[in-house]
Structures are given as structure tokens and as C-alpha cells.
Amino acid sequence: MHKLKTFLSNPEDFVGKRTGLLLALLVGFTSGLGIYTFYYAEGFSYMSSDPKVCANCHIMNLQYDSWQKSGHHHSAVCADCHLPHGFPGKYIAKAENGYHHSKGFTFQDFHEPIMIKKKNSEILQANCVRCHADLVAYMRPEAGGARMEVDCVHCHSSVGHGPRAGLGGGYKINRKGEIIP
């Protein structure tokens, strides 16, 4: 079990990166554990673009609630910002993220608060630029090419989920002082 856990948390240490990804898909989605998680957490709908899918994990409630109050509520859903645009990137990322999320959710061993990882923040950046290409055309290297290095979230960190500060974020509390999950 220990070995499996180490392997799950860092499959790239055991095999090459690419195979690691494939293996991750395998382990994450076809092992008994994976299937259970996948099924119970309504994993099949994970493949759709409905934001409720993401909020299906209570872990994502904070982001779901705050997104509903954000300026983008009417213009973009989770997938528009967090998944690569177009085939097949979208599905690779979904599978890879799906693996991380299921694992995190099952073992409860992820970093809290959840913090976006490098790869996902690159996807995010590309999506901002995709929708706002005209507006930010001036900010991009004239020569084209390289990734924009000034992240949009450097200034616009609140666009997706509102400002961060507050009572631990978007949690609701009733008059009795009880926290409503």
C-alpha cells in the first residue's frame, strides 16, 4: 500500500512522463478504487461543461459559489477558463486533472487551500487571451510566439472568483453561526 501511495502521488518518478500520464489514466480510472471514486463522484458528467459537474465535489463549492457571484458568471463557465480550448487537449487535461482530483479527494492529501498549479495556470492564461485577444493585442510581443509573461491574474486575480479576502472566502454561515457547507 505504501508503494502504491508513493506511486500514485508521483508516478513520473517511476516511469517516463508520457507513460506516467497514461498510467495515471489507467490507475485513476480503472482500478477498483478509481472506478468507485469516478462513479460515486459522478465522474462521467465530469466530461461535460456544466459547472455543476465541478461543484459536484463539495471541495469545489467555494470556487463554484464565488464564480456565481463573479463578473464572468454570464460569460464563462469553469471549462472556458480551466480547460484547454479544442480537441484533444481538452480531454487530456480533463483526464489528467480528473486523476489528480479523484486522488486528492479520495486520499484527502492535497494542499489546502487548493492552489492552482503551473500547468493549469498556463491553460488559464491562454483562455483569457483567447477571449480577450483584441483587447490585449498591444500587450503581446510584436513578434508573436512566446507565452505572455505578465499573467492576467497578476492584476485580475478576482475575475473568476471575486476578491480573496473575507471570512475564509465564499462560505455561507446562518444566523446561528453555523457554517453551511
Added chain:
Amino acid sequence: MMNIQQRKAEAALPFVRVVEVGEDTTDPAVWGRNWPTQYDLYNRTSLTTRTRFGGHGGSESMPPEKAEKYPWLTTIYQGYAFAIDYRERRGHAYMLEDQEKTLRQQVPQSGSCLHCHASVMPLYRDLGKDDVMAGLDATYKLSYKEVNEKLKKMGHGYPVSCVDCHDPNTMQLRVTRPGFIRGISELAASEEPVPHLPSVELWRKGSRKAPYDPNKDGTRNEMRSFVCGQCHVEYYCSGKMPLTFPWGDGLAVEKVEKYWNEKTFPDGEVFYDFKHKLTGAKILKAQHPEFEVWSQGVHSRAGVACADCHMPYVRSGATKISDHWVRSPLLNINRACQVCHSVPEQELQGRVDKIQDRNYELLQNAGKAVADLVAAIVKAREDGATDEQLKEGLELQRKAQWYLDFISSENSMGFHAPQESARILANAADIARQGQVSVLECRDRK
């Protein structure tokens, strides 16, 4: 692998009341039957923790004397009980024990001391015949020992307990301590701007008929700091007059100084805490003004409450609860800071280190300056200087020492308000050195 199922179930039911709790239920173990997780966490305040400037050694031993790190403390407190014994703080679990054990008790202490070290409300109701203000005011002339014994006989010998911060019926936050309730309503009645306390600004716009009442007027977010402000504040607590929170002119160090300078004892004498044994100056003693200093920082202006950092939410199964293990947030950076600052832990620690390093440097400098002033006065007296010649020097000692002590006794090593703490320490050192100059120039004075 029942994890997910379990968590879905947990999400539905935050707690069940298995026992009734009421205003006289001071024993936290009883509350713990309804809210076992909060109670478990609450109990951990007895555990050993360590940060560079915070934390404590748990039950292993009494915390170290502060004078080990800040030797000038012994000099500046000459003539006061704090020169006998003054230690780093410990967790909430120890508050009553540490108060009983401190060698400061060699000098008889006031019964009002218990205001902040025990679950004392039933006692106040008893002494004041249900008027808690009267109950508190009955204690200052009584001896600590007497009041402590009575408390224990009544069965309330516990450190700060659930009932001190929670309404037993609704579990809503509330403040209970008369000192705070009086202090904050005097602050509200003043004209001092308090941009970090929106409910006070709002109350001021109203009829002002009833005094500001934190339990009615305070916002939920403010209550998350007010409960701490019941104790983590500057005070007067001794035998000459009732326990006082000095907020009638504002919370900034100069405003509190003004309050004390304009205060007189019942016998008409101008207020002071003690007469310095070596110099004769009439000194003001500052105690742990966390609430006041936090009020000057950018966090309070941004609505960040004590509980946000010291009692951050933790996930317990599917629900989030407040971490009742009140302690240094640096032991817990991910929950205490990263909810708002999405930068790596190491970077946040780095920022705090910088702030605390700078504050530590200024603190030691200011401490040396005041100690130098004391030495200068002592020497001048030896050389025959008169009270008249030393008048300015003694006034400057009172002032400089007040500023120094305000930050030296504050417990965040500058973090709660970095620039303001630095400003106060700058003034402490500058004024102390001016005092030195004044004393040296004595000889030229008539």
C-alpha cells in the same frame, strides 16, 4: 474506501446537542459533548509549539523570563512587580495556572486580575447581584487570593471557556467582559476615526441614545476580533480604581497616553502605574495591546479579524470549523494566510521574517536608549542634580518608556502593524536620547 460516502453524510449534520449548556456552564468538557471537534482543538492550546518569536514549551516548564532576551526590561521596571517575574506567554490552557504561579503575586495583586484569566462571569453576577459591571467593580479592592478562592469554590476555576465567547443558546459570538463593553462604548462615543470598525462609524451616525453595544451593534466580522479584544488589550488593573480599558480618546498610542495623562486617581493625583525606583519618574505600564496595535495595521482596515489568522477554518470531514487551537498562525500558514494570499508558504514566512527582524532590531535599539536614559539620570543624581534640573529628563523617561513598553509588550513582534510599530519604537528611542541630552545639559541649567 468509504471516504466519499462518509463525507457526504458529514456535510449534512454539523452537530447534535446531546447536553444542555447555559450561562453557568463554564466547564468546557460539558460543551465538548455537543461540539467535540472544537473541544478537542481547544484542548490543544496546552501543547508545545515553537516559532521564532511565538509559541511556547507546553507543560514542560514555565516559559522563559523575558529579560533573558531583553535585559533592559529589568532596568525599566525597577520598582514594579514586573521586575520580579515577567515571562513569555503560553497557550490559553495555562492562563489561570500562570497567573497563580507568577512571582508577581509576592506583591499583593488585585482581584480584578481574574477578568482575563478565568471563566469569571458567574462570579461577577454573584458579586454584583446580576449586574456584571457592579460585580467587576467589587473586585478591585479585594485581594487576588480571595477572589480566586471564591471562584474556585463556585466551581468556575477554568481558563477562558466556551461560554466566555459564545451565547449558549445560539452559539453566536458575543462578548461578556465588562471591561471591553465599557471601553468600546467610550471609544464609540469619542470622535476618533475607526475605519476598521464600520459598525461604530454607523452607530455614530444614529441617535446615540443608547451607548454602543458590541453585542447588538457589532457586525459578525467585528465580533471575530472583539472576543479577543476582551483580554488582548492595554489596561489598568490594580487597587486604586476599577479595571479600566483606556479607549476614551482612541486606540493609537498617543491617544491612550493622553487618556492616562488626563486621568486622575480618586484622590486627585495624576495617574501613573508605578514610581521608578532608580529615577523617581512616575511611569505608565503598557500591557499586551494586540487589539490596539492590530487596529493600526492594514489587515484590520481590510476587515481581517483575529480569528481569521489565529482560528482559521479547518476542514473536519465535509464541514469547515474554526480552529479552536488558538496559536501562532505561523504554525499554520496554509490555512491562516493562504486563503487570502495565494503565494508559497516559504514566501509568506519570508515576508513575516523580514517584518519581525526589523521590529526586533528597533525594539532592542529603543530598549537600549531607555536604559541609557535611566543610567544617565542615576548618574546625574549621584553628581548632585536636583529634581528641578531633572524635570524634563524624568518626563521624557515616562514618555519614551511608554512607547517602548507599548510595542515591547505587544505580542506579534511588529506583524500586526509593521509601520506603526516601527514609528512608535522610533519615537521611543528618539525621545529617550533627547532625555539623555537634557540630563547631560543639566549642569548648564540653573
Added chain:
Amino acid sequence: MMNIQQRKAEAALPFVRVVEVGEDTTDPAVWGRNWPTQYDLYNRTSLTTRTRFGGHGGSESMPPEKAEKYPWLTTIYQGYAFAIDYRERRGHAYMLEDQEKTLRQQVPQSGSCLHCHASVMPLYRDLGKDDVMAGLDATYKLSYKEVNEKLKKMGHGYPVSCVDCHDPNTMQLRVTRPGFIRGISELAASEEPVPHLPSVELWRKGSRKAPYDPNKDGTRNEMRSFVCGQCHVEYYCSGKMPLTFPWGDGLAVEKVEKYWNEKTFPDGEVFYDFKHKLTGAKILKAQHPEFEVWSQGVHSRAGVACADCHMPYVRSGATKISDHWVRSPLLNINRACQVCHSVPEQELQGRVDKIQDRNYELLQNAGKAVADLVAAIVKAREDGATDEQLKEGLELQRKAQWYLDFISSENSMGFHAPQESARILANAADIARQGQVSVLECRDRK
């Protein structure tokens, strides 16, 4: 994932190059034909603006003398050209004119002065036969007048221009100034932690064969501060050695002080800027260390660049562009601050006011302390004190005045790094007052 070709297609360029611009195109009006909006905004730096501590009167008049508000400046600069004329700054449009007009020119100034007041690169290439470092080094022994005339004859008599910050082919940001390029590579070669400059930390982990080159190694975000760091920095610029940015030991005030203290002139004498006319102390002069002070603040650690606040994005038709009207962000709080801080404008102004008020108070206190020290030395000399007796006092004057000047000549009234600025001013006052004590105790010294 998106490939490069796709991106190129998307990045439909929002402008047309109607004229070619090159390394020798210093006239901003020419660039303005390609980028008219940026040019229009750039030109507005000549307009009148006002904030409590910033802004300027535009073309109406020369800005006020700084000594009007800070009378002690006249005392501390005795013996140096800054005592003759030292004014508040104006907008970029005036930089060349103000340098020509300052009465400091009564004392012959060095040709290197133009490094930061004109579009000087073609001249350096000319003087250095395409080696800009050699070009700069050729100017320090020449007189200001001579170099200024040559610059104008070559047709480059413009204040900071587009070509100084932009690569004319790609419009990418780049630094051009030799002083900065040398300074930052010396900083990189040191071991001083620079958590706010990730590319320097990265370079240090590499082979270090080639010196750190901001134009190659710097991140895009860093460049948004580096372009300003070409000028808004502490420097030496006079006739004894080439223009120097003193960063070889780090950017903190103590590190820069160490650098100067260990520096010797070509003739072997220990470095100083001027000899104080009244006291004889060998004094260090600090100039506008915005880059250095910003480096100590929490904004720089959070990756917030000069351009974020001083050149925030503005909507211009369908695109947004950088506001080339470089000015006080307080004139523009909604764009300069509110993208990151979603709180009301008035609240942000309130936070800045608090920071600046505290800094102003400490600045005036420290100024008085240093002036008092100067007065004490003068008096002791009158009373017959010897150089030997005054040795410590004079050293403390050099030190205290350096700290005072570092913040007094910094232009954000404490905002760029509130706690650090307060710390520095605290030390200035403390040290100056210690100097006073030392001088008074002279009489007891041998």
C-alpha cells in the same frame, strides 16, 4: 494546445508602422506617428498635477525649494551644491530643462549627469566608438556644459524617450543605461538574497559564465521595473570616478553604505561625497533611491512593478495600452490600485495617507535630530573641542545623515516600503541623538 502559428494570427497588430524607427531615433514625435496614443499620453507629463506629497506645477513655474518644507536640509547640505538649489521633482517632460536650469550648475557639474536626463545613447556610442560603457566613462571628466552641447549638436536633446526603454524593432522593453547594466550585474554576482527578482535568483543557480544581463535574463515583469531603475536610483556622479550604481553588496541601505565605506577613490582616499562645511564630517549624499526602497517593500515581493502603478493600463478604443503619462498613482487610483485592491478609492487614499503621515512625522523628527547634532558639533568646536574628541560625533553624523537622506530623497513619502522607511528614519534619529550625547560628553573625554 495553441500553437505558435495560431497565436501569431490572433495577435493582429493593433497599429501600423508608418515610419521606421531605429536606435538613433530619439525624437519621440517620430515614434508618435506609429504609436500616437502612447505619444499623446507621454506628452502629458508636462501637465500640472497635485497630490499631498507628489505632483508638480507643470510649466507654470519651477517647483518649490525642498528646504521650504524641510528647513534642516539647508543645514545638512552645507558645503555641497544641494544647499544652493534643490527642488521638488517635475514630470519627465522637464528633466533636461530642470537639469540645465538648476543653480547647482554654479558649481561645475559632471558630463555624466546626462545619463539620466536625456536620450543619451547615440552620444555614448559616438564617444565610446560603439562601446556604450566606454562612452559613459568618457563623460565623467568632461564638464556638463560640454557634453550637453555635444548632445544637442548631434540632435538628441530630448528628455527620456521611447528608444530608451523600447527596442525599436520589436517594441519590447529593454534597458539601455550602462549604469544600470553594470549595477544589476554586480548585484547578481553578490550573494544578497533578492526574492523580488526571480531571474537573478535563477541566474545564480546557473554557470555564471556570462554576467547577468537584464535584457537577456530579466523576465518581462521585471523589465517593467528595470526600465525605471535606470534612473530612479542612488548613484555617484561627479568628477573623481565614473558614474556608479552602488549595488555590489545589495540594495538595502546598510549594504549600500557598506559599498561606499569600502570604496576608495582612484587616489586611495576613502569615498565620500562632500566635506560638511560646518562640522568637517565627510558626508555621503543619497539620491532618489526609489528602486532600492521599492525592493524592500511587500509590493516588489508580490511582483508589483513600477509600471503597474505608474503606467497602469487604460482603455483606448478596442484595446488597452500602458498609460505613458508617468505620474503619481494617486491621481489615478482606480486604474493604478483598484485592479488589485477591490476596495473603495477613498479607503485606498486613506491607507496611503496614514502611511505618508507617519513617514512625514518620522522624517521631520530625524531631520531635527541631525540638525541638532550639527549644531552640537559647531558649539563644541566653538568651545574648543578637538578633532580627536569629536571623532565619534563626526562618524555618527556621517551615518545618521546617510540614513536620513536616503529616505528624505526618496520620492514616495514612505509608500514604497513603509516599515523599512520607518526603520531607516528611526536609526537616523537614534544615531544622531547618540552623536549629540557623544559630543556633550566630549568634555569628559581626554
